[in-house]
Amino acid sequence: MSTDENKDTLIMEHFNQLQSVFSDLRLDKNGKGKFIVAGNLSFTCSHDGKTIKDDYDIEMLIPDDYPQRPPTVKETASRIPRDKDNHVYSSDGTLCLGAPLAVKRTFAQERNLLWFVRAQVVCFLFSHSFKGKYGIMPFGELTHGPEGILEYYKELFSVQDDWHVLGLLRILADDNYRGHTLCPCGGGKCLRNCHGDILFEVRNYQTPNEFMKEYIEIFDLLYKKNKEIDIREYIPKKALRSIMKRRRKAKKSR
Amino acid sequence: MYTETQKQQFSQILANIADSLDIPESKYEEAVVRYEAIGKWLDANDSKLHIYKPIIYPQGSFRLGTMVKPINDGDEYDIDLVCHLEIDKDNITQAELKEMVGSRLKENETYKKMLEEGRRCWTLDYANEFHMDILPAIPDYEKLNDCILITDKKLRLWQKSNPKGYARWFVDRMQAVFEKRKTALAESMRANVEDVSDWKVRTPLQRSVQLLKRHRNVHFNDKDYKPISIIITTLAAHAYQNEADLFDALFSIINGMTNLENIKGQYGRYYIPNPTNPDENFADKWNEDENLPKAFLSWLDKLKADLDAAIKQRDLSGIKESLAPILGTGVVGTAIAKLEPLRAKSKTYPEVTFSSKPNKPWAC
Numbered sequence: 329m330s331t332d333e334n335k336d337t338l339i340m341e342h343f344n345q346l347q348s349v350f351s352d353l354r355l356d357k358n359g360k361g362k363f364i365v366a367g368n369l370s371f372t373c374s375h376d377g378k379t380i381k382d383d384y385d386i387e388m389l390i391p392d393d394y395p396q397r398p399p400t401v402k403e404t405a406s407r408i409p410r411d412k413d414n415h416v417y418s419s420d421g422t423l424c425l426g427a428p429l430a431v432k433r434t435f436a437q438e439r440n441l442l443w444f445v446r447a448q449v450v451c452f453l454f455s456h457s458f459k460g461k462y463g464i465m466p467f468g469e470l471t472h473g474p475e476g477i478l479e480y481y482k483e484l485f486s487v488q489d490d491w492h493v494l495g496l497l498r499i500l501a502d503d504n505y506r507g508h509t510l511c512p513c514g515g516g517k518c519l520r521n522c523h524g525d526i527l528f529e530v531r532n533y534q535t536p537n538e539f540m541k542e543y544i545e546i547f548d549l550l551y552k553k554n555k556e557i558d559i560r561e562y563i564p565k566k567a568l569r570s571i572m573k574r575r576r577k578a579k580k581s582r
Numbered sequence: 583m584y585t586e587t588q589k590q591q592f593s594q595i596l597a598n599i600a601d602s603l604d605i606p607e608s609k610y611e612e613a614v615v616r617y618e619a620i621g622k623w624l625d626a627n628d629s630k631l632h633i634y635k636p637i638i639y640p641q642g643s644f645r646l647g648t649m650v651k652p653i654n655d656g657d658e659y660d661i662d663l664v665c666h667l668e669i670d671k672d673n674i675t676q677a678e679l680k681e682m683v684g685s686r687l688k689e690n691e692t693y694k695k696m697l698e699e700g701r702r703c704w705t706l707d708y709a710n711e712f713h714m715d716i717l718p719a720i721p722d723y724e725k726l727n728d729c730i731l732i733t734d735k736k737l738r739l740w741q742k743s744n745p746k747g748y749a750r751w752f753v754d755r756m757q758a759v760f761e762k763r764k765t766a767l768a769e770s771m772r773a774n775v776e777d778v779s780d781w782k783v784r785t786p787l788q789r790s791v792q793l794l795k796r797h798r799n800v801h802f803n804d805k806d807y808k809p810i811s812i813i814i815t816t817l818a819a820h821a822y823q824n825e826a827d828l829f830d831a832l833f834s835i836i837n838g839m840t841n842l843e844n845i846k847g848q849y850g851r852y853y854i855p856n857p858t859n860p861d862e863n864f865a866d867k868w869n870e871d872e873n874l875p876k877a878f879l880s881w882l883d884k885l886k887a888d889l890d891a892a893i894k895q896r897d898l899s900g901i902k903e904s905l906a907p908i909l910g911t912g913v914v915g916t917a918i919a920k921l922e923p924l925r926a927k928s929k930t931y932p933e934v935t936f937s938s939k940p941n942k943p944w945a946c
Contacts, residue, residue, distance in 0.1 A: 344585065344586060349932050366896070370929065370932070373936070415943035415945045417946070427941070469944070470942045
């Protein structure tokens with residue numbers, strides 16, 4: 329069997345498992361020959377003693393490197409307005425199920441469609457229904473943009489200080505983990521006895537470049553707030569080069 | 583590309599379509615009553631035929647369970663019957679046999695008004711119900727085993743036939759599934775298997791033949807070189823591998839039928855023998871006119887493409903739209919309507935629980 333056939337079989341298996349619970353979804357191929365799962369997704373969920381029974385028309389695109397990466401999801405009946413406040417990319421209608429790393433990390437717990445839909449897609453749609461009915465997001469929400477990513481990392485690393493987040497993220501962006509060095513969280517322990525485990529875990533889900541991109545966005549955000557900071561103290565070497573380049577460009581265009 | 587569930591649903595739709603193509607049970611029972619009455623009339627004590635022990639029995643699609651509703655709603659079902667008389671062929675001519683049966687039928691005032699003579703048979707026309715084709719026949723003593731000799735106005739020699747033998751062969755081709763279905767049906771009816779009439783059982787082979795014939799009727803409605811039913815039925819029965827699922831069966835049958843290796847005999851001549859009589863070649867005419875096999879193959883290609891397109895449809899209305907033009911709006915509509923309430927009822931809202939800390943939505 330070729331790898332392609334293996335992959336097709338895997339997707340079929342995962343889909344059959346998904347469909348045994350969510351029966352009104354079907355597997356199909358889109359115009360570009362990519363696998364999609366589309367149809368009606370119905371669910372019953374309870375939160376805080378309040379139960380919601382609802383259904384949405386959705387379309388999930390299964391990426392070429394599935395199950396390395398999770399699918400992306402769109403709501404197809406235009407029930408959810410396409411804007412940031414509703415956590416939908418306005419350009420193509422993809423739902424922002426969470427911070428990029430959060431989506432990958434949750435998916436990595438069980439790399440299959442059923443788990444993805446139960447843990448992430450239904451959760452998102454339920455939140456939308458819940459907010460429509462009761463006015464609040466049942467599980468909270470992140471601010472959009474880099475600010476939201478920063479919020480996510482603070483929660484993930486359980487740290488309060490913005491710059492401590494950057495310190496940890498720098499290790500991931502530089503792909504430069506050294507267990508014996510002092511943990512940048514300020515706790516005074518060496519890395520392997522502090523944030524070592526979580527860093528080790530999450531570096532499986534994103535590439536250093538992806539961490540770098542997030543790092544730079546957060547850095548720019550913090551720098552705007554506090555220009556007094558000595559940036560060399562926080563910046564990974566690779567990032568420094570990239571930030572300086574962007575600055576020069578920005579100056580020129582001004 | 584389709585899933586197991588899509589396939590199951592499609593099989594169900596095809597089965598529903600075949601179901602509405604079939605002669606309804608009430609009509610079937612009525613037909614049996616009618617032909618048994620004809621049998622009684624022919625065998626009455628004052629009948630000249632009485633001494634020849636006339637027996638009427640069904641043949642063709644009515645016997646095989648592969649009947650197909652006519653394309654136009656007003657048209658009647660064709661029911662083929664054999665009228666069997668115990669006479670030695672040396673003691674009677676074809677014309678005499680035909681005449682004997684015809685004149686007895688004409689002695690009945692009701693039948694007289696309905697009677698028409700055909701090339702091989704007498705036809706009783708029950709208006710708005712069915713045509714009953716009654717084929718006078720005598721036993722073929724040279725062959726025995728239910729072989730019969732039949733009359734033909736245009737041919738000098740007695741024509742050979744064996745409808746009972748053919749039916750036995752056809753049932754044999756689907757024996758495994760047939761027995762299973764019959765047992766299941768008996769269980770669902772809480773009846774003994776022996777008490778369930780064979781007629782109530784429909785296997786994927788019978789369903790497939792009905793669908794093939796229906797598609798042919800629509801496809802050749804405005805075209806020449808329509809393939810004859812006996813060729814379709816015979817090739818389908820050969821190709822059938824006792825698949826339990828209708829969709830699987832239909833596809834393997836179509837693929838098997840398209841394989842010309844099975845149809846080409848010696849010297850590249852088309853040869854589709856009657857399974858009960860290898861001397862009879864159903865494809866005789868194909869060797870006289872190349873357009874016949876060509877039309878047959880291009881029809882099967884079209885059927886395959888049509889089914890391929892239909893199963894890929896995303897929803898019931900898509901399936902409906904793609905099947906209606908090739909199998910008929912009426913039957914397809916009924917078949918799908920049967921499915922819709924089932925689906926509406928079965929709409930479920932599965933319960934989903936989340937971890938203590940689900941992801942918070944974000945936006946870039």
